[in-house]
Amino acid sequence: MPRKLCFETICVENRVLKNLSGHEARLNKTRRELWGFTDYWNLTNLITIPDSLGNETHKCRLAYENEIDNIKWELYAPRTIRKIQRVYHDTVDYAFKYDDRTELNALFAQRGNADEILIIKNKMVTDSCYCNTAFYDGAKWLTPSAPLLHGTQRAFLLANGMIEEAEIKEENISGFSHVKLFNAMINWENAPALDIDVIA
Known part of the structure; x- marks a missing residue:
């Protein structure tokens, strides 16, 4: 059975990755429980914020399994919830x-x-x-x-x-x-x- 990609969505404010320890803990728990990987990923060493990103709030979307599949960066636009x-x-x-x-x-x-x-x-x-x-x-x-x-x-x-x-x-x-x-x-x-x- 092929493995399914998982992902983390990380908030970037003023070019700083927020709550990185929380994302790192969940990512490594997922890799261990889903696929049996025992190595530990340090996201600080794996994610480099592009020079093109300004200080606005951005979304960093990291897709992974045994290795990082892709990292996407997107300007964040909050939604209004009325119903x-x-x-x-x-x-x-x-x-x-x-x-x-x-x-x-x-x-x-x-x-x-x-x-x-x-x-x-x-x-x-x-x-x-x-x-x-x-x-x-x-x-x-x-x-x-x-x-x-x-x-x-x-x-x-x-x-x-x-x-x-x-x-x-x-x-x-x-x-x-x-x-x-x-x-x-x-x-x-x-x-x-x-x-x-x-x-x-």
């Missing part, structure tokens, strides 16, 4: 950050006139198509304990006590006041707190 559509899939699997997002893209295509989706798996809240999620209960921000993908920003926020894990069922959604979508490109401070009513 989130619930979609359902009880067997969707994205435990590793696969380059092939066919299954997620098929779910995203079900969004109708919404800007983003919220994936419900076996009656449990997981992630959006591109982000991990957190919900505000009036006192603290809770993130689903069983996300589709363990994001690097999510790991950072948990480690710093800014969010807490919780089992969140679909039926619990209305009990929260706000939702945040965040990922490597959208840090906690830049993730807007959206009214829970944006979730359809």
